Amino acid sequence: xxxxxxxxxxxxxxxxxxxxxxxxxxxxxxxxxxxxxxxxxxxxxxxxxxxxxxxxxxxxxxxxxxxxxxxxxxxxxxxxxxxxxxxxxxxxxxxxxxxxxxxxxxxxxxxxxxxxxxxxxxxxxxxxxxxxxxxxxxxxxxxxxxxxxxxxxxxxxxxxxxxxxxxxxxxxxxxxxxxxxxxxxxxxxxxxxxxxxxxxxxxxxxxxxxxxxxxxxxxxxxxxxxxxxxxxxxxxxxxxxxxxxxxxxxxxxxxxxxxxxxxxxxxxxxxxxxxxxxxxxxxxxxxxxxxxxxxxxxxxxxxxxxxxxxxxxxxxxxxxxxxxxxxxxxxxxxxxxxxxxxxxxxxxxxxxxxxxxxxxxxxxxxxxxxxxxxxxxxxxxxxxxxxxxxxxxxxxxxxxxxxxxxxxxxxxxxxxxxxxxxxxxxxxxxxxxxxxxxxxxxxxxxxxxxxxxxxxxxxxxxxxxxxxxxxxxxxxxxxxxxxxxxxxxxxxxx
Numbered sequence: 001x002x003x004x005x006x007x008x009x010x011x012x013x014x015x016x017x018x019x020x021x022x023x024x025x026x027x028x029x030x031x032x033x034x035x036x037x038x039x040x041x042x043x044x045x046x047x048x049x050x051x052x053x054x055x056x057x058x059x060x061x062x063x064x065x066x067x068x069x070x071x072x073x074x075x076x077x078x079x080x081x082x083x084x085x086x087x088x089x090x091x092x093x094x095x096x097x098x099x100x101x102x103x104x105x106x107x108x109x110x111x112x113x114x115x116x117x118x119x120x121x122x123x124x125x126x127x128x129x130x131x132x133x134x135x136x137x138x139x140x141x142x143x144x145x146x147x148x149x150x151x152x153x154x155x156x157x158x159x160x161x162x163x164x165x166x167x168x169x170x171x172x173x174x175x176x177x178x179x180x181x182x183x184x185x186x187x188x189x190x191x192x193x194x195x196x197x198x199x200x201x202x203x204x205x206x207x208x209x210x211x212x213x214x215x216x217x218x219x220x221x222x223x224x225x226x227x228x229x230x231x232x233x234x235x236x237x238x239x240x241x242x243x244x245x246x247x248x249x250x251x252x253x254x255x256x257x258x259x260x261x262x263x264x265x266x267x268x269x270x271x272x273x274x275x276x277x278x279x280x281x282x283x284x285x286x287x288x289x290x291x292x293x294x295x296x297x298x299x300x301x302x303x304x305x306x307x308x309x310x311x312x313x314x315x316x317x318x319x320x321x322x323x324x325x326x327x328x329x330x331x332x333x334x335x336x337x338x339x340x341x342x343x344x345x346x347x348x349x350x351x352x353x354x355x356x357x358x359x360x361x362x363x364x365x366x367x368x369x370x371x372x373x374x375x376x377x378x379x380x381x382x383x384x385x386x387x388x389x390x391x392x393x394x395x396x397x398x399x400x401x402x403x404x405x406x407x408x409x410x411x412x413x414x415x416x417x418x419x420x421x422x423x424x425x426x427x428x429x430x431x432x433x434x435x436x437x438x439x440x441x442x443x444x445x446x447x448x449x450x451x452x453x454x455x456x457x458x459x460x461x462x463x464x465x466x467x468x469x470x471x472x473x474x475x476x477x478x479x480x481x482x483x484x485x486x487x488x489x490x491x492x493x494x
Contacts, residue, residue, distance in 0.1 A: 008154035009262045015157045016258050017324060018164040019176070023251075024329030025338070027112050028173045030250035034105045034238060035119035036126075036180055037254070042093060042100075043086070043127045044231040054216045055138040057366055062212060063142065068199060071142075074212035076203050079135045081213060084206075086131035093124050104235060105250060107243030122177040129184040136191040143198050148191055155190055156183030233382040233405060237398045240390045245337075249395050252334065255325060256342035256399065260349070263309060268302065268353035292424040295361050295417070302353045303433060307440045308476045310349040312469055315447050317343035319464045340396040348403030354410035358417055370416055378409040439479035447472035 023029035055078055062071035093100065101108075101117045108116065137149040163179040171178075207213070241249035313320060321339040326332060362371050382405030389397025418425050450468045 006266050008151065008157065009266045011154050011157040011161065013259065013262045013324070015160050015164070016255060016262075017327075018161060020255060020325045020330040021328030022164060022168055023173060024331065025245075025248050025251040025255070025334040026329070027109075027115075027247055029254075030105075030108070030242075030247045031112055031116040031119055032173050032176060033250055033254040034101070034108075034242075035116050035177065036123055037234070037238065038100060038104055038120055039090075039093065039124050039126045040130065041231045041235055042089060043130050054363075055135060056142055057364060058212050058216045059138060059142050070212075072200055074216075075135075075139055075200060077206050077213045078216060079132065079202070080204065080206040082131040082135050083128065086128045090124050090127050093127070094121055097121050097124070104238055105242035105247065106239055107241075108247045112247055119174065119177045122174070123181055126181055126184040129181075129188045132188040133184070133191065136188060136195055139198065139200060140191060140194055145194060145198070148194050152187040152190060155186050156180075159183040159186060232379055233386065233402060236383050236386050237402065240386060240398055241395055244395050248334075249337070252338045253341050253395060253398070255330075256321070256338050256345055259321075259324065259342060260345040263313065264306065264349050264352055268306065268356050291361075291365070292421050295357070295421070296424060296429060298357055299354070300429075300432065300436075302357060303350070303436050304480070306350050306353050307436060308443055308473060310346055311440045311444045312447060312472055313349075314343060314346045315444065315451065316465055316468060317346065323462060323465055337395060341399045344396045344399035344403060346403075347400065348406035351403070351407040351410040355406055355413065358410065358413035361417060362413070365420075367420070370420075371413065374409055374412045374416070377412070378405045381405055381408055435483040436480065439476050439483065442479050443472045443476040446475040 019029065019032070023032065055075075059071050059075060059078075062074050097120045098113075098117045101113055101120060105113065105116065133152060137152075140146075140149055160176070160179050160183055163175060167175055237253065238250055241253045243249070244252075318335065318339040321342055322332075322335050325338065326335060359371050382401050385401035385404055386398045389401050391397075393400065447468045450471050451464075454464055454467045
């Protein structure tokens with residue numbers, strides 16, 4: 001699964017590089033990013049976070065207590081309910097597309113708003129395929145199949161890449177929008193053979209009296225509210241970005257954010273998706289000790305892996321943006337704004353990974369109200385800070401507000417899970433984390449020292465990144481090996 005996720009994230013990064021090379025950070029790119037993100041934003045606000053998070057615990061409960069046939073009946077009812085809801089959202093969204101675009105990117109010139117609306121109408125049905133794909137993922141992961149869910153985004157990204165290499169010159173950004181819709185459809189379609197393999201048989205019938213469906217609905221609404229922080233903050237951020245550079249700020253913000261999510265997602269999403277079914281089963285079996293062990297080992301793995309990545313990227317943000325995106329239509333003039341936004345997003349990288357892990361931990365324990373409350377607080381802080389910092393720091397302030405929101409979320413969730421799960425965190429764990437942070441600080445000092453030396457001898461962006469990274473990571477591994485050699489073997493093994 002880890003390899004599949006890394007390949008998918010790498011493919012996603014390649015897709016974004018090609019989009020930048022073909023469309024730069026101008027109006028066409030901004031229109032595409034605004035139009036493609038709005039359906040997903042509405043999906044997240046109306047139903048997104050609840051699709052798999054509400055499904056997996058209930059489905060696993062049916063498997064444990066009532067057997068596979070009952071679990072499959074619940075799954076069929078759930079999938080039909082998701083299909084009806086997402087179809088309704090699509091119809092209403094297309095009817096109100098021009099209004100939605102005006103709310104999302106009010107700073108766009110009128111002609112760019114009109115073009116963005118046209119792209120939005122093409123891509124709105126992505127919501128239907130997204131709902132189906134997420135529901136299918138829940139079934140497969142519950143049966144221990146993680147490879148196929150990890151591959152689905154690889155397939156959709158590959159379709160987009162193929163388009164950019166072959167047909168982009170003929171159909172441009174409109175064709176890209178159509179290709180994105182096809183890619184999301186494929187994410188659902190390629191899972192069907194594996195669902196059949198595990199015994200799922202689709203039926204168009206739906207029973208709203210199904211106890212599992214009602215239970216999932218009760219679990220879903222607080223989960224849903226708890227996931228509002230990111231999409232609603234993104235809506236505010238994109239609206240503010242639309243006033244930068246005639247709308248070019250939207251493209252710069254999206255390039256930076258997508259790179260950031262690819263970086264954190266390689267490991268954070270692998271770990272959280274992998275442990276969620278295990279957490280659900282441990283909770284269903286009443287294994288409190290096992291639940292605590294899985295959560296804490298996951299914490300240690302996240303810190304061990306993501307802390308040095310975050311540290312290095314913060315110090316090397318500008319050359320990283322230059323190396324990854326600067327080609328074709330994406331020029332040196334686009335680097336400063338994109339790299340500034342990227343740097344401020346990175347400040348919340350570790351907290352974002354913690355937030356993903358802690359959210360899934362609460363959901364596995366059928367406690368969705370706690371993340372909901374914390375998410376609402378974080379969302380308010382994020383939005384208020386975005387508006388304030390945008391006026392002070394420009395688009396970089398918007399990214400910093402997002403990072404602060406992630407940090408606030410993670411801190412409060414950790415405090416509350418420590419109270420809920422007694423014994424989850426002890427002095428030995430505190431010493432362990434302190435050692436890893438010390439190793440990261442040594443790494444930061446080494447990179448900081450090496451950067452001017454490398455810049456003085458090389459005039460190559462790749463060398464500007466590779467040499468400080470290599471020396472810094474070597475220092476990090478040496479310190480970790482000296483301080484945490486036993487724990488490192490256990491964490492890496494898990």
